[in-house]
Amino acid sequence: xxxxxxxxxxxxxxxxxxxxxxxxxxxxxxxxxxxxxxxxxxxxxxxxxxxxxxxxxxxxxxxxxxxxxxxxxxxxxxxxxxxxxxxxxxxxxxxxxxxxxxxxxxxxxxxxxxxxxxxxxxxxxxxxxxxxxxxxxxxxxxxxxxxxxxxxxxxxxxxxxxxxxxxxxxxxxxxxxxxxxxxxxxxxxxxxxxxxxxxxxxxxxxxxxxxxxxxxxxxxxxxxxxxxxxxxxxxxxxxxxxxxxxxxxxxxxxxxxxxxxxxxxxxxxxxxxxxxxxxxxxxxxxxxxxxxxxxxxxxxxxxxxxxxxxxxxx
Amino acid sequence: xxxxxxxxxxxxxxxxxxxxxxxxxxxxxxxxxxxxxxxxxxxxxxxxxxxxxxxxxxxxxxxxxxxxxxxxxxxxxxxxxxxxxxxxxxxxxxxxxxxxxxxxxxxxxxxxxxxxxxxxxxxxxxxxxxxxxxxxxxxxxxxxxxxxxxxxxxxxxxxxxxxxxxxxxxxxxxxxxxxxxxxxxxxxxxxxxxxxxxxxxxxxxxxxxxxxxxxxxxxxxxxxxxxxxxxxxxxxxxxxxxxxxxxxxxxxxxxxxxxxxxxxxxxxxxxxxxxxxxxxxxxxxxxxxxxxxxxxxxxxxxxxxxxxxxxxxxxxxxxxxxxxxxxxxxxxxxxxxxxxxxxxxxxxxxxxxxxxxxxxxxxxxxxxxxxxxxxxxxxxxxxxxxxxxxxxxxxxxxxxxxxxxxxxxxxxxxxxxxxxxxxxxxxxxxxxxxxxxxxxxxxxxxxxxxxxxxxxxxxxxxxxxxxxxxxx
Numbered sequence: 001x002x003x004x005x006x007x008x009x010x011x012x013x014x015x016x017x018x019x020x021x022x023x024x025x026x027x028x029x030x031x032x033x034x035x036x037x038x039x040x041x042x043x044x045x046x047x048x049x050x051x052x053x054x055x056x057x058x059x060x061x062x063x064x065x066x067x068x069x070x071x072x073x074x075x076x077x078x079x080x081x082x083x084x085x086x087x088x089x090x091x092x093x094x095x096x097x098x099x100x101x102x103x104x105x106x107x108x109x110x111x112x113x114x115x116x117x118x119x120x121x122x123x124x125x126x127x128x129x130x131x132x133x134x135x136x137x138x139x140x141x142x143x144x145x146x147x148x149x150x151x152x153x154x155x156x157x158x159x160x161x162x163x164x165x166x167x168x169x170x171x172x173x174x175x176x177x178x179x180x181x182x183x184x185x186x187x188x189x190x191x192x193x194x195x196x197x198x199x200x201x202x203x204x205x206x207x208x209x210x211x212x213x214x215x216x217x218x219x220x221x222x223x224x225x226x227x228x229x230x231x232x233x234x235x236x237x238x239x240x241x242x243x244x245x246x247x248x249x250x251x252x253x254x255x256x257x258x259x260x261x262x263x264x265x266x267x268x269x270x271x272x273x274x275x276x277x278x279x280x281x282x283x284x285x286x287x288x289x290x291x292x293x294x295x296x297x298x299x300x301x302x303x304x305x306x307x308x309x310x311x312x313x314x
Numbered sequence: 315x316x317x318x319x320x321x322x323x324x325x326x327x328x329x330x331x332x333x334x335x336x337x338x339x340x341x342x343x344x345x346x347x348x349x350x351x352x353x354x355x356x357x358x359x360x361x362x363x364x365x366x367x368x369x370x371x372x373x374x375x376x377x378x379x380x381x382x383x384x385x386x387x388x389x390x391x392x393x394x395x396x397x398x399x400x401x402x403x404x405x406x407x408x409x410x411x412x413x414x415x416x417x418x419x420x421x422x423x424x425x426x427x428x429x430x431x432x433x434x435x436x437x438x439x440x441x442x443x444x445x446x447x448x449x450x451x452x453x454x455x456x457x458x459x460x461x462x463x464x465x466x467x468x469x470x471x472x473x474x475x476x477x478x479x480x481x482x483x484x485x486x487x488x489x490x491x492x493x494x495x496x497x498x499x500x501x502x503x504x505x506x507x508x509x510x511x512x513x514x515x516x517x518x519x520x521x522x523x524x525x526x527x528x529x530x531x532x533x534x535x536x537x538x539x540x541x542x543x544x545x546x547x548x549x550x551x552x553x554x555x556x557x558x559x560x561x562x563x564x565x566x567x568x569x570x571x572x573x574x575x576x577x578x579x580x581x582x583x584x585x586x587x588x589x590x591x592x593x594x595x596x597x598x599x600x601x602x603x604x605x606x607x608x609x610x611x612x613x614x615x616x617x618x619x620x621x622x623x624x625x626x627x628x629x630x631x632x633x634x635x636x637x638x639x640x641x642x643x644x645x646x647x648x649x650x651x652x653x654x655x656x657x658x659x660x661x662x663x664x665x666x667x668x669x670x671x672x673x674x675x676x677x678x679x680x681x682x683x684x685x686x687x688x689x690x691x692x693x694x695x696x697x698x699x700x701x702x703x704x705x706x707x708x709x710x711x712x713x714x715x716x717x718x719x720x721x722x723x724x725x726x727x728x729x730x731x732x733x734x735x736x737x738x739x740x741x742x743x744x745x746x747x748x749x750x751x752x753x754x755x756x757x758x759x760x761x762x763x764x765x766x767x768x769x770x771x772x773x774x775x776x777x778x779x780x781x782x783x784x785x786x
Contacts, residue, residue: 052602055784077604084602088595093331101324105317105603145599 003030005079005185006051006153011060013046013209020046021057022209028153028185033175035200035217036189037294043209044189045085048157051187052082065152081151083159087142091131095122095141098130099148106149116144119174135162143174154178155187160195172199193294205294226266227286230257233279241276242269258286317605321613322620329583329617338579342629345575346568350636353564360558372416380407406431413447422455422493423447429458456488479513490547501556505543512536512543538651545649545656554646561641565661568633569668576629577676578701580622584683585697587614592691592785601785611688611780615773618680622673630669634662648738671734678727678765678772679704685776707731727768730761 006028013021021043028034038044049055051062053069062069067076089098099113117123120140130138139162146154154175160168176199178184190196196203197217205213232238238257242248246269251258261269266283273280329335383404387397406417406427415423426443433440446454460481467477483506487493492502515522516536528536546552554562588611591597600610637645645661659667679700686696707728715723723729736758 049784052598054598054601056782073606074604077602080602082602084595084598086595088599090328090331090596091594092333093328097327097331101327102599102603104320104324105600105605 004028005030005065006034006187007061007063008047008051009061009063011047011050011057011062013043013050013055013058020209021050024060024206024209024211026204026211026214028187030152030185031179031183032201033179033186033188033199035196035203036187036206037191037193037196037203038189038206039191042206044191044206045157046209047206048082048084048155048187048189051155052080052084053077054084078149079152080155081146081149081153082155082157083139083142083146084155084157086161087138087145089130089138089141089145092129094127094129095133095137096126098141099126099145102145102148108148112148116147119147120144121170136164136167139163139167139171143171147178150182151184153185153187157189158191159188160190160192168195175199225260226263227258227260228266228269229253229282229284229286230259230273231255231281231284232257232273233281234277237276238273238278241272241278245272318609318613318616321600321605321610322616325613325617326620329621335583338582339625342572342575342579342625343632345571346629346632346636349568349571350564350640353560353567354640356563357560373411373414376407376410376417380404380411383407402431415447421495421498422452425493426455452491452494453488456484459484473517475517479510479517483509483513486544486547490550492547499552499556501552502547504556505547505553509540509543512540537654541651541654541656542649545658551644551647551649559643561637561643562646564641565633565637565646565665568636569665569672572629572633573626573669573672573676576622576625576673577679577704579625580618580676580680581683581700581704582697583621584618584680585687585700586693587618587684587687588780589687589691589693589696593693597785607781608777611777615681615684618684619677622676622680626669626673630666633669634665650739668734668738671737674733674762674765675731678731678769681769681772681776685772688776688779724756724760725764727764730756730764733758733761733765736761 004027008024008026011021011024012019024043024047026034036044036047046055050057051064051069053073064076065079067079069076089095090101093101096113096117099117102108103110103113114123117126120143122137122140122144125133125137130141133141139159143156143159146156156175159171163171172195175186175188179186188196188199200217203215203217204211205215230238235252235255235257239250239252242250242257242259246261246265248259248261259269266285270280270283383400386392387400387404392400409430410417410424410427413423413427415421415427417424417427426447430440430443433443443458445451446458463472463477463480463484466472467474472480486509487506490502492498492506511522515528516533519528520526521528521532552559554566588597591600601607646664647661648659648664648667650657650659682703683696683700686699687693690696711726711728714726715729736756
């Protein structure tokens with residue numbers, strides 16, 4: 001699980017006088033979902049296009065599965081499946097015909113086409129013209145195309161655009177399955193924090209063409225500590241109890257007590273607080289959100305999609 | 315190689331599944347059907363209005379002329395010489411009526427009537443001529459003419475070559491029975507006149523019409539032309555300008571119309587080949603497959619050529635079927651002389667060759683549209699610009715050629731597009747005469763070389779741009 005399959009080293013790109021990508025380096029390992037987070041215009045799509053050689057990078061090297069994309073273009077591209085910007089198919093052809101075009105190029109069997117169609121749940125509408133598909137269906141068909149040849153690296157540019165919540169969940173499940181089960185490295189770009197948080201194992205934050213932070217996102221099972229927002233009527237009493245019984249430093253934020261505790265201690269704390277009759281209004285587990293990381297890193301500039309807080313679960 | 319093949323198959327699937335391709339096919343078909351309908355309409359209009367002059371009508375015309383002359387003779391104020399002329403004409407008409415002969419043609423009997431009148435004036439016995447007429451003996455008339463020519467040779471009035479030429483013409487007349495009947499088509503006498511003119515030009519070394527001295531190439535061409543006229547007479551195969559052969563008119567018009575439509579459709583496909591995929595974004599899917607960009611472009615170019623060739627083949631076959639189904643006349647054949655030997659290209663093969671000769675410039679224009687498509691990445695601009703040039707180049711170039719009368723202008727590609735007119739030099743094509751004066755001034759090889767250089771330059775530009783420019 002530790003082989004590096006996608007490697008960018010000191011990659012730079014200049015459009016005119018503007019340096020769009022500045023000395024960017026990152027590594028994506030087998031079986032991980034790597035999020036690529038950044039505000040609009042920060043260089044996410046440009047980076048992806050450089051990986052795919054749609055745009056030539058001015059400096060640096062890009063390696064896919066050990067193959068240099070410049071010198072061994074065809075070998076490198078055999079390992080990649082990708083959707084850039086929108087999944088643009090031929091609207092006058094049916095979904096399955098579009099798939100067949102790609103299957104021919106990638107030497108993929110008919111059986112695999114059916115398999116992939118079933119995976120993205122398009123098998124019963126594959127004979128309809130793509131022009132009649134909804135955006136979500138097109139996204140799914142695009143995903144099917146990229147999965148056809150079982151790529152080692154899957155690159156998706158804003159894959160949740162136009163998907164409904166159920167579709168997003170489905171996409172997440174598919175991505176988690178192929179990455180954790182089949183060991184595919186998934187490289188997802190987005191500017192929507194909550195999605196990234198739910199989907200990714202690791203997130204890189206990019207701003208103005210530079211990587212400002214790479215953050216591991218721990219999954220729930222591994223999480224040992226939790227941030228709780230405790231709303232009580234008797235704040236002072238509650239703070240006192242927490243200090244005395246659990247030796248917890250509590251911060252006061254907007255009349256809420258914020259505490260950081262080990263997950264296993266949570267029931268005990270609630271029990272004690274309830275017995276002490278501090279009149280608990282609510283105990284809310286606070287997400288370990290990307291938002292803070294993101295705003296810290298990018299200083300909140302240009303960020304439009306300021307969705308507050310993490311929405312956990314569906 | 316197999317990768318290019320697979321991309322090529324994909325390109326064809328994409329092209330043929332498009333609704334617009336099907337519409338374009340219908341447009342090409344309409345061009346053929348429209349031409350067919352137009353020619354058929356012409357045929358109907360002309361056949362209903364043409365009234366062939368029968369022998370009786372012509373004879374009654376002679377009677378009328380006698381009346382007219384008599385009327386004129388009653389006038390006492392006529393001077394001697396006109397009176398003489400009238401009298402001669404009257405005599406001729408009366409004689410003609412006596413023998414029941416129409417005098418207004420190259421009809422052989424009319425010739426003999428003239429001979430009889432001459433003989434009577436000279437006081438020579440006319441019984442031989444008389445029996446010739448009464449027995450309706452055409453070969454005797456030819457013999458008579460032959461004797462006359464021989465006599466002239468003996469008297470030293472004509473040279474040996476002139477004698478040979480005249481005998482040649484007489485033999486031809488005898489063989490093809492030219493002038494034997496009143497209704498003999500006009501083109502046959504035209505052919506004989508042409509042969510006589512060419513012979514005279516060759517004898518004197520000076521063109522009879524333009525009075526220019528003949529170069530050795532001209533002489534060769536004139537001799538070849540005589541052979542072609544001879545072939546036409548012997549095989550009853552008139553030139554298009556003189557015949558009412560509507561099948562040949564159709565076979566002349568159809569390739570021009572259909573190829574023009576194929577050209578426009580090919581430019582529409584080529585002009586959208588890259589730019590449409592760039593604007594819809596689907597090119598990205600192909601650019602990131604394990605195929606280098608030049609392979610993708612090669613597949614596109616090959617599929618473009620494939621489209622042009624397939625459509626042309628279909629249209630040749632359809633044209634041949636149409637002309638066989640709707641016309642009963644003899645089809646166009648191409649007659650040419652190579653190294654002094656006359657050769658013909660039969661109708662079906664000629665149609666194929668004609669179409670494909672006309673398609674060569676179309677390929678050049680399709681490559682041009684493709685180049686624009688890659689460079690500008692705008693379908694509307696590349697299609698409309700190349701179609702405009704395709705349609706307008708003839709007129710614009712003819713003006714430019716008039717203004718700039720320099721030698722280098724023959725290197726301009728637009729002056730080398732009429733490949734078909736250069737391959738089929740002798741094809742009687744009234745449309746070719748309207749073409750530019752450069753049609754014949756440069757050789758076929760020269761034109762092909764210019765177009766090839768042009769194509770290579772466009773391909774280099776196209777590949778270079780497509781390989782190195784970013785796909786955004």
